[in-house]
Amino acid sequence: MNQKYSPEMRERALRMLDEAKPDHPNLMTAVRHVAGLLGMSAETLRVWHRRREVDAGQRPGVPSDVAEENARLRRAVAELRRANEILKAFLSSTAPGRRSAPAENTVPCPRQHDDEDPLASARSNAVSRPSMISGLRVPRFGALELHDGD
Structure with missing residues (x-):
């Protein structure tokens, strides 16, 4: 919603409209008069008046x-x-049975202590539960693979 006018200005304009209605033959002439005094669009004031009536339950609407x-x-x-x-x-x-070998563009992440763990190299190249976010697969055990979108 456009906040060109402050809530205080809105309340003042609606109060002035309520005071001007008895002096005019219909609502729109009162709206045009008050809008002209305040230097605003008559349509803006008319919509504010209608919204106030809906909110008060005087007019059907949400x-x-x-x-x-x-x-x-x-x-x-x-x-x-x-x-x-x-x-x-x-x-x-990650459906069961959908296991693929690491792609050619897989880059294994370096491990600091590969010599201490005999399965470290197998884990670093495993493709397990890849993430499909932004076309990048990030397997669980450290390999990084770019994904073309199969």
């Missing part, structure tokens, strides 16, 4: 607090859907 909560919930749902897609991609890439 109140502001409900609309804000709906927008927050829609953003949360979209974020959860994105997270689910990432998890689905990860789980499909």
Whole structure:
């Protein structure tokens, strides 16, 4: 929402509109009069007036607090859907029976004490549960592999 006007300005404009309504034949002439006095768009003031009526229950519509909560919930749902897609991609890439040999572009991470552990070299080249985020596979045991997207 555009915050060109402060909440105090909004309240003042609506208060002035309420005071000016009895002096004018209809709402729009009062809106144009008050908007002209304040140097704002008549449409802005009309929308504020309508929103206030909806929030007060005088006019049918969705109140502001409900609309804000709906927008927050829609953003949360979209974020959860994105997270689910990432998890689905990860789980499909780690399906049982889908083990591949390290690709040619696999770079083993250096180990400090390879001579102490006889299985260290086998572990550093293992491709185990790769992450599919951003096209980069990061196996569990230290090898780094660039992924083309199979």
